[in-house]
Amino acid sequence: MPHYTEISIRSIAEMLKRARDIAHRTPDVPEELRTCLQKALDATRGLELSSTSLGSSNRTTSSVDCHQNDLFCETKIKTKEEQPSCDAEGQLYRMLVQMMRARRILVIGMFNFPCLLAMVDVVPDDGKITLCAPQSYLGEATQKAPDFLSHRKKIREKNGPITDSLKEFAAMGEDFDIVFLDADQRSPAEYYRFVMENHLLRMDGMLCVRNALMKGRGYLENTADENVLDVKTLNQVINSDPRTEQVILPVQGGLILLRRQSLCIHGETSPRGVVKDEVFWGFRECRILDRLQLDGKVAYITGGGQGIGRAFCHALGEAGAKVAVVDLIPAKADAVAHELSLKGIKSMAVVADVSKPEDIQKMLDKVVAKWGTVHIACNNAGINMNSPSEETSLEEWDKTFSVNLRGLFLCCQAAGRIMLNQGYGKIINTASMASLIVPHPQKQLAYNTSKAGVVKLTQTLGTEWINRGVRVNCISPGIVDTPLIHSEELKPLVQRWLTDIPAGRLAQVTDLQAAVVYLASEASDYMTGHNLVIEGGQSLW
Structure with a gap:
């Protein structure tokens, strides 16, 4: 079925302006009519602003010059300097995909190619946009946008009867982060019901109904237009559906955004077999992913300027914490703090030598002065100086213990005092697989012994402080892949390590990030004194 003709808000405004001017020039026109025309014109200005303000974009690859009546709008390649903008609808969809971090997108019905182009640009490489329509409609469009070909692998087309395609998705157990449903087709309400009843839209997913108002024609009381009647039926079904919450936006033919609510069982009477306890509603009515959020929390990470510490800074910041990057080298602390600020994470760089008690106290004073307190202490700084036991000098021993164990103890003690006073805190120490094996x-x-001491210190503090609201745990990484171990002289050693690791590879710093977020969050409140080992199975052999 062809799409109805779009009439731009700008065109409506121009016609109303002409009508208003004619009314002012005509003596016999009632004043009430002139006033109504002016109000209508003022209203279109508000709508035009709400629509066009969505149109700015930072895309650097292409832009779209849309003619309202052309499904496959003319696409032109622009330079970065021109900073072009796509149409308002496409930019809105692009933002939705980014905000939802959507990987799986389903489009039911025909779709505006510039909108597709705007979305596919931000879908991750492992993501997929599935187009479900009676026949293919990308052929002509891809010829007009050569840059789209590089994203073609992200597009899957399912042509033929739409109902059959939806049944196939349901049978395969597929679900989607965002579902786009074009209301301007036959029986859209049936597609909506199928999506919702067969869970094609994931929990907390978003369903976008395009052309939902048909330029207001959906509100006409007396109409025989089957297209309009189908849209009215769809709107009635949506409005009576308790599983969703909705908002209508004045974009193009009207856009309804629906979010599937995770729970739609209300009242005291539970359906058969449903136990409405904390497992059902969530602990303190929080979903599990919400319990991993660190919004409002303040964290510091020692050794945060590189390697594992840098990865911990990004992980805690992405989870919502304010992050103090603590490092011995100012340039490294500044660089990571700058990285975090580019991502919108509140951060600060602090220079400290954890082997010096006065530096530790100054570091905590700076953090508290800026953000009021400390909720998460991530004591990660450490050194390793290899030597045969018979040749290990007292200087090497003392220097290793001064940073790895003494400095870590001082950090735990100083941060612990703040946390014990406020009745809440999470301390996360970096130990090592070397605490378990040689x-x-x-x-x-010296390194192995110091890290074994970190584990015992963690266990002791964990038992002493848990009943006062402070949990103390540690993470023991395996051998982590860093630029240092890729030197020529260490290549034989790396090959030997790989033979001892069941996972068949070295750890990446990103392998450790989820662990530090878990230990920093309320989801781990019943865990204390634990040594969380992440080493690809190496300690098992």
Whole structure:
């Protein structure tokens, strides 16, 4: 079925302006009519602003010059300097995909190609946009947008009867982060019902109904237009559906955004077999992913300027915490703090030598002065100086313990005092797989012993402080892949390590990020004194 003709808000405004001017020039026109025309014109200005303000874009690859009546709008390649903008609808969809972090998108019915182009640009490489329509409609469009071909692998087309395609998705157990439903087709309400009843829209997913108002024709009381009647039926079904919450936007032919609510069982009477307890509603009525959020929390990470510490800074910041990047080298702390600020994360750089008690106290004073307190103490700074045991000097031993154990203890103690006073805190120490086994063939007596001490310190503090609201845990990484171990002289050693790791690879710093967020969040409130080992199974052999 062809799409109805779009009439732009700008065109309506121009016609109303002409009508208003004619009314002012005509003596016999009632004043009431002139006033109504002016109010209508003022209203279109508000609508035009709400629509066009969505149109700015930072896209650097292409832009779209849309003619309202052309499904496949003319697409032109622009330079970065021109900073073009796509149409308002496409930019809105682009933002929705980014905000939802959508990987799986379903489009039911025909779709505006510039809108598709705007979305596919931000879908991750492992994501997919599935187009479900009676026949293919990308052929002509892709010829007009050569840059689209590089994203073609992100598009899956399912042509033929739409109902059959939807049944196939349901049978395969597929679900989608965002579903776009074009109301300007036959029986859209049936497609809506099928999507909702067969859980094609994931929990907390978003369903976008395009052309939902048909330029107001959906509100006509007396109409025989089957298209309009189908849209009215769809609106009635949506409005009476308790599973969703909705908002209508004045974009193009009207856009309804629907979010599936996770729970739609109300009242005291539970359906058969449903137990409405904390498992059902969520602990303190929070979903599990919400319990991993760190919004409003303040964290510091020692050794945050590189490697594991840098990864911890990004992980805690992305989860919502304010992050103090603590490092011995100012440039490294500044660089990571700048990275975080680019992502919109509140951050600060602090220089401190954790082997010096006065530096630790100054570091905490700076954090508290800026953000009021400390909720998360991530004591990660450490050093490793390899040598055979018989040749390990007292200087090497003392220096290793001064940072790895003494400095870590001082950080725990100083942060712990703040946390005990406020009755809440999470302390996360970086230990090592070397606390469990003797890694080989390298010889590192001082390092192994210091990390074993970190585990025992963590266990002791964890039991002493849990009943006062402070949990103390540690993470023991395996051998982490860093630029340092890729030197020529260490290549034989790396090959030996790989033979000892069931996972068949070294750890990446990103392998550790979820663990630090879990230990920092309320989801781990019943865990204390625990050594969370992440080493690809190496300690099992």
